[in-house]
Amino acid sequence: MKKIVVLLGIMLSVACHNEDVQLSKANVSVMKEIDDHSPIYMFFRTEGNDTIAEVNKKNSISTTNWIFNIDKRLPLHAVIPEVKVLQQKKKNATHTKEGAIDVFSYADSVGTNLAFLPFTDVRFLYDDKFSKFYIKEHAEAYMNYNNFTINFNRDNSITVDGNPIERKDLIAFIKEFSEFMSDGKITILHLNFEKHLTFDQYIQNKIMMWQLTSASIQLSSFEFVYDADKLPECGCTL
Template sequence: MKHTFLLIAILFFFSCGKDKVVLLPEISHSEITEILDVSPAYLFYDETQKDSVELNRKNLIVTTNWLVNVDKRLTLKQAIPHITLLQEKKRNSSHKNENAKNYFTCNDISRKNLGFIEFTDVFYHVESSSDYFNKNSNLKPSESSIGINVDFNNSITIITPDSDPFIIQTNKENVINDLKKVIPDTKTVYLNFNSALTFQDYISFKSLILSLENKSIHISNNEFIY
């Protein structure tokens, strides 16, 4: 399936006799640029009712790769429950294909085409990582792990097991270099996102933070929406 056709299909969705539009989140670069054997789901933003969100999953086939197209204007509070619902649908299916993955569809502005971010193994928790680990004492993070809280105004709070939280004020261009300075030896990073952030905010930081991952730094597949 050609990307140009996919882009039209994503932005303009025909349903119940009227066109609906999904504004895809933008990323500066994506490592994943092509996916075969796909079926789509759509999360729509309603301009007339800003607290409203609509999920269309009619065309999802559980044995295929899923392209989840989320309008970038939705907040995480609106979008994450529907995304979790989709994940559980595939994970609990008796007909699932272990090789079939889930991806967020984005506009890769560097290539002027589609890019994709995989989230197959991500587990979303509607609380902070600190609260989660406090309630689950048997799941305490290691001493080498940290939490990263992404909030408004490019504010990032770093939480370490052996010191008080501290805030770094940064921007999207500098976030990777700034984070490298404060987590050079960390093995596991737990990501926390304010639930009022837009899906565009989430994808922007997620795509940048994922580039931190290497042999010594692991980004946990547990993400926390607080």
Template sequence: MKPIFLLITVLFVFSCGKEKVVLLPEISHSEITEIFDVSPAYLFYDETQKDSVELNRKNLISTTNWLVNVDKRLTLKQAIPLIKFIQEKKQNSSHKNEKAKNYFTCNDTSRKNLGFIEFTNVVYYLGSSNDYFKTQSKSTPKAPSIGINIDLNNNITIINPDSDHFIIQTNKENVINHLKKMTLDAKTVYLNFNKALSFQDYISFKSLVLSINKDSIYISNNEFIY
């Protein structure tokens, strides 16, 4: 029997004997709609205290699939360190299940139900992809790459060294078309997100990127928070 999920724009969670709220991020479509054998973690937003974030992970079981419920109002600066912490806990567990994965829980507005975005293999770096590659050994060959930067106002910059248009300024509505027009053979796309972006903004762009035809474009699992 398949599990039945209801659309939940707000999760009510009891933590330390108190009811707390998580506003889930929204996406227009999700390829993943059902997950079995799960345990949850919650990242709470406290609107009464600036820069306040709380992680509740007491129900996580290392051998299960993890559903990470992040309040969409949190910034990446607040959320990413705790997400990295969760990832490392699972990776370093002596009882881990190699087949168990990690997912962000979202509201799929097209289905009026829950949807999920996998981030099991995503590696988060603090800083930009340009900063990262400057630290790499010059003797290490670097494959041709394209950088996409998403700033605080959701403006998008595409940096393609091999294009006549080295830098393209665009937006979410047009970024996919720009990428499809580029010659992307043997190229990797690196995503750079401003740390002040909300988790909702991050998830919206992630969902958009996941809709790209993977045969023509490779999106790196390395993501940069600058």
């Protein structure tokens, strides 16, 4: 059984056939080790004025855990459709391993190791979906929870339920209001990402949100990667 525990030092990239994928970096490890894995690489490429993800999935064995090594410069609109295709491929595979997981890799710049962010249960709703409208459409499913819509805009600024908030204040704000408003209910954080954000910005935001989780605060398994021009007209602040 293969186990990966890579010391990075000053290296912040992984290589596939002598090609580098520039990894995101953070100062915390969500996971440090993963057994029995297959690597998947998404390289940064440009075609004219477009940025695309070139995917190397030759080693994606359905009976293993999958490590997605994604170049941090890629925009989400290039990454997420490819991730969705690969998620579906694994789901439809004839042979799968019970308990196998999918993770994004990144570099822990403090621990100088390769770290992993699990996303096995994440379902990406892409392009014309936003959590505020989704919750309204499925009100019965969410009525017993305290729901926060958190939006990372195109400029990577943040709103909570349509209200701007400084990044440095977000964690304290969510914890305080969750405790104040919960009335014993579990708080669910519904994450929205404008599709032109980079994968690096996505990883940084996801790790920040992961640090908020507890028995009473959870991340929704639905993530919304949206095109602002395709959302319903609501006359409201996202």
